[in-house]
Amino acid sequence: MSTVIRKSLLQLVFSGAFMKRWNDRLRPMELMEVDKQAHKMIVAWMLLTRVTAGMEQAERLALVEETIEGGLFDYFYRLVITDIKPPVFYKIKANREDYQKLTQWVLPQLKPRLAPLGPDFWERMTEALMEPEEKTLSRRILMAAHLYASYSEFRVLKPLNPQDEEMPEIEESFQTRLRGLTDIPGVAELLSGDNEFSRFAARAGQLRFQKRWSQTPRVPETTVLGHMFLVATYSWFFSVEAGACQARRHNNFFTGLFHDLPELLTRDIISPVKTSDASIGELIKQYETQELERKIIGPLKSGGCEDLAERLGYLLGLSVGSEFIATVHEGGEVRHVTESDLRGPKNLDELDPKDGPLLKMCDRLAAFIEADTALRNGINNEQLHQARWRIRQMYEHRPEVMGIQVGALLADFD
Known part of the structure; x- marks a missing residue:
């Protein structure tokens, strides 16, 4: 069997370890994109476990497959648009034509490294990324997981930014959008915070505080x-x-x-x-x-x-x-x-x-x-x-x- 996975793809995946998040805010530590993506997919797994309970095998496997791939598509997209602040990106995403123009620019940036994975993968990714609306169940699960993971980061830096006038508005936006997804089993538990389901999600996110190779200087440091x-x-x-x-x-x-x-x-x-x-x-x-x-x-x-x-x-x-x-x-x-x-x-x-x-x-x-x-x-x-x-x-x-x-x-x- 020939190997289609190449050095360039492995390095692309790793490049999220360089991407700093919330870098326009005072923060107690660097918050990195690859850590946020890990937390997001952990929460997506938790929600999938609840959502798929009682599903037939074929339906369950299809939903899990779509969610994992969707999470990877989102990650690759994010690696390219790293310099666009979230509020600006959401405004672009709200306008279908503008979003598709941006996506048509993003895809060629990714193709050299992802094309070896085959035309089927590339077609699924193109189709998923060209659609801005979060309509399918897998997209809504990923959105809930994304909001929870980002909100977790926000709560880390919130105490250090008491004078920032945007902080209350940002927090309200997280809470409002998460409340809009409470029909998904598990989201209401995450929001309440007073249960073992939400405690496990919060505890898993704490692994971003643990540096690997802690006695060895590295660039970048990974958690x-x-x-x-x-x-x-x-x-x-x-x-x-x-x-x-x-x-x-x-x-x-x-x-x-x-x-x-x-x-x-x-x-x-x-x-x-x-x-x-x-x-x-x-x-x-x-x-x-x-x-x-x-x-x-x-x-x-x-x-x-x-x-x-x-x-x-x-x-x-x-x-x-x-x-x-x-x-x-x-x-x-x-x-x-x-x-x-x-x-x-x-x-x-x-x-x-x-x-x-x-x-x-x-x-x-x-x-x-x-x-x-x-x-x-x-x-x-x-x-x-x-x-x-x-x-x-x-x-x-x-x-x-x-x-x-x-x-x-x-x-x-x-």
Whole structure:
């Protein structure tokens, strides 16, 4: 299988780590686009879990597919129009003709990097972006998730801007638009704030405060939250390339989006520490699992969010010991399967499959790009050189994962 995912696409996805948000306001920290996108898609997943309850499989899979792709389309669009302030953009969007003119300018900026994904992907993206109105259920879910994630950022900077005359108007706009979406299951809970559903959404957003590689200078610095979005997005594109069924690529995307959730409780423990000794790695894993159960899974279950707790447990591989183990739901239980199983008879929607090795590869690839980008930006640091070298070595003798030519892809970065 040839690799259509190229260095340029991976770098495009990563470029949101450079994009500053709210940069015309006083803020306690830099708020980055890639972090906001992660929070947005986490909230979209939460809403999807509620909205799809009771749906037939085909309808549920179609809605999830449309929502994930729609979120990625929005992200790519945002990467191009970065300098347009939201109030100006919303005015453009309110005028269909003006919005389509802007979009006709945006699309050619993206095509060189996205065209290798094929004409079908490009056609879906063009069709979605040319339509400014939020009419479909997936678009409305994404809008609710976008408003919640942006409002969360607003509440971080609000106390530092008491003299800003626009702040009350901005807050009212967030609240009014979210209230207009309360027919979507879960949105009213997010707005009320006094329930476990909204507490989980707020807690997930706190991962934007945790810097990765905290003792290593980098440009740009990435957060745990932003890293999770990178892994999720890479997982999505590689899952599509690997021929994954719909359920498998959905599970891979959302597992990538949550794979470092335990770091909300343990902080970012660097890989050399985890791998320095098998017993230390196992101890850390046990502690992460215990804390995850005590502070996340348990409260969700007792707070009326059993649906979220159950799906999180599966995505994070709690019953098999790791999110990086390939699994299916079969015979009423979660079962460990091989890579060849997933590339063959187990690649079925009804088995709810999830890749392990592919997700681990995407996790390492995101770390490689974080290190490589910092080095290319002039940060000459031994830890970054070591990280980049170590990841290359991992795929020197095993250059293919789930049909993806990882070795050839990493060679593009020479």
